[in-house]
Structure formats: C-alpha cells, structure tokens
Amino acid sequence: MDPKSIADALTAVRHSRPLVHHITNTVTTNDCANITLCTGAAPVMAAAPEEAGEMAALAGAVVLNIGTLSAAQVESMLIAGRAANERGIPVILDPVGAGATAMRTEACERLLAELDIAVLKGNAGEIGVLAGAGGEVRGVDSAGLAGDPAAVAASCARTYGTVVVMTGPEDYISDGERTLVVGNGNPLMGCLSGTGCMTASVVGAFVAAGDDAVVAAAAACASFSRAGERAAELARGPYSFRTALFDEMANLTEDDLAAHADVRDAGAA
Ligand SMILES: Nc1ncnc2c1ncn2[C@@H]1O[C@H](COP(=O)(O)OP(=O)(O)O)[C@@H](O)[C@H]1O
Numbered sequence: 263m264d265p266k267s268i269a270d271a272l273t274a275v276r277h278s279r280p281l282v283h284h285i286t287n288t289v290t291t292n293d294c295a296n297i298t299l300c301t302g303a304a305p306v307m308a309a310a311p312e313e314a315g316e317m318a319a320l321a322g323a324v325v326l327n328i329g330t331l332s333a334a335q336v337e338s339m340l341i342a343g344r345a346a347n348e349r350g351i352p353v354i355l356d357p358v359g360a361g362a363t364a365m366r367t368e369a370c371e372r373l374l375a376e377l378d379i380a381v382l383k384g385n386a387g388e389i390g391v392l393a394g395a396g397g398e399v400r401g402v403d404s405a406g407l408a409g410d411p412a413a414v415a416a417s418c419a420r421t422y423g424t425v426v427v428m429t430g431p432e433d434y435i436s437d438g439e440r441t442l443v444v445g446n447g448n449p450l451m452g453c454l455s456g457t458g459c460m461t462a463s464v465v466g467a468f469v470a471a472g473d474d475a476v477v478a479a480a481a482a483c484a485s486f487s488r489a490g491e492r493a494a495e496l497a498r499g500p501y502s503f504r505t506a507l508f509d510e511m512a513n514l515t516e517d518d519l520a521a522h523a524d525v526r527d528a529g530a531a
Pocket residue numbers: 384385386402403404429430431432433446447448449450451452456457458459461483486487
C-alpha cells in the first residue's frame with residue numbers, strides 16, 4: 263500500500279486531535295488513555311449510564327471494550343453506541359475474551375446486532391469465535407484459529423457488516439472485500455497486557471480522523487506496531503518495553519512510518 267497514505271493518516275490524527283470516548287475495562291484503562299494521547303488524540307473514559315450518551319455525542323470515535331464487563335456496563339455501551347450511531351460517529355468494539363465465557367460472547371453478539379459497529383478489533387481467537395471459524399480463547403488471550411487468517415477476517419467482516427481488525431504477529435484488516443495485512447510489530451507486544459486494548463484506542467483515533475476505515479485502521483496498526491519495533495530496540499524486558507512503547511508512539515514521525523510501514527494486500531502477502 264502507498265506509504266504516503268499511511269503517513270497522511272497519522273498527520274490527520276495529529277491535526278484534528280479527535281476525542282476518543284472509551285467505555286473500557288479496569289485493567290488497562292490508563293494505558294488506553296495514555297496511548298491515545300501519545301498517538302495525538304484526546305482520551306476520555308465515561309461509563310455511567312447518566313452521561314455515556316452525552317459524552318459519546320461529543321466524541322470523534324467511541325471505543326467499547328468488554329474486558330471487565332458487567333450487565334450494567336453493557337447497557338451504558340448501548341446508550342453510548344446509539345448516541346454515536348445517530349450522529350455518524352464511528353464505534354469500535356473490542357471483544358476482549360469473547361469465547362471464554364457465554365456472557366462475553368453474548369454481549370458481543372448483542373452489541374453487534376443492536377449497534378452499527380464501524381470496526382470490530384480482536385485477537386485471532388476472539389475474531390475466530392465471533393466468525394464461527396474455530397477460534398479458541400483462554401482468558402483474554404488467543405489460543406488459536408482454524409483456517410486462513412485473511413479469509414477468517416474477511417468472512418467475519420461480511421457476517422457483521424463491519425471492518426474487522428484481527429491482531430497477532432501480523433494484523434489483518436478487512437471490510438469483507440478488501441483485506442490488508444500489516445507485518446510490523448515485535449513479539450514483546452504479545453508479552454504485555456494491554457497492547458490489544460491500546461490497538462483499539464489507536465484505531466479509534468485514526469478512524470475518527472480518516473475517511474476510509476480500512477485505510478485508517480491499517481495505518482493505526484502500522485503506527486502502533488512500528489512504535490513497538492522501535493521500542494523493542496530500547497527495551498530490557500516487558501516493562502521497559504512498555505515505557506518505550508508510549509515514548510516511541512509519541513515520537514513516531516511520518517517519515518519513519520512512510521519508510522517502514524509494512525502494509526500489503528493480503529492476497530499478495
Ligand atoms: N508476536 C508478535 N509479533 C508482532 N506483533 C505482535 C505479536 N503479538 C502481538 N503483536 C501486536 O500486539 C498488539 C496486540 O495484539 P494481540 O496480542 O493479538 O492482542 P490481544 O492483547 O488482544 O490478545 C497488536 O498490535 C499486534 O500487532
């Protein structure tokens with residue numbers, strides 16, 4: 263893919279500094295706030311049903327993450343999602359742990375049925391479960407996927423009428439017709455809780471700032487994973503990597519991204 267359109271997508275985030283409203287889990291909420299800031303956008307976390315719709319209406323994107331969900335939180339997600347849908351504000355769903363318990367799977371299916379989800383972003387196991395394609399999930403981690411990942415991402419996108427971002431050593435982005443693969447990243451990203459959640463935040467920032475959700479989501483994945491590559495050069499282990507990941511996201515330049523983003527059509531992968 264044209265490296266300039268990837269770099270331009272980062273420029274668009276930094277110029278528009280979109281507000282990214284999150285209703286998210288209690289484990290990685292601070293990481294999501296700070297990676298949103300380091301990307302060049304503005305985070306806000308607001309989950310109370312009394313304000314979720316009002317806050318969503320002010321946002322450039324809404325990120326719904328079911329990592330530590332409750333029945334009440336699902337209701338807040340529906341309120342926020344409806345407010346966003348009424349205004350054409352993109353909603354990103356992170357189906358953390360879908361497939362691990364019936365509650366998580368059913369919550370995702372309800373959110374996907376009742377809301378217009380712009381981007382469904384999960385790991386390979388979560389997307390495989392929701393696609394009905396033999397995904398396996400252990401807690402919040404992917405435990406495997408049956409079949410060709412590009413085909414699963416595309417099939418899931420068609421099933422739900424959304425853009426799918428399926429993360430792993432390579433990230434697959436598909437709207438059901440066009441499927442891109444992002445090759446950037448480093449294995450240390452899989453050794454840290456929160457990198458999947460942060461991917462959703464970064465996707466939210468890029469989709470808020472862009473016109474084409476497939477290109478924006480691919481640019482988001484390339485940017486975050488390129489920051490991961492640079493951070494890995496500075497790290498002594500997972501926790502110094504974590505610090506470096508935020509710094510490298512904030513310091514990422516359009517020139518570096520244009521030179522190193524590895525975004526291809528999956529068919530040509
Ligand atoms: N082995 C790996 N090599 C490169 N990047 C990885 C690897 N594992 C995960 N990532 C990156 O880490 C982020 C989180 O992906 P993943 O671990 O699949 O999500 P989750 O935390 O939801 O299980 C994504 O940006 C993905 O590209």
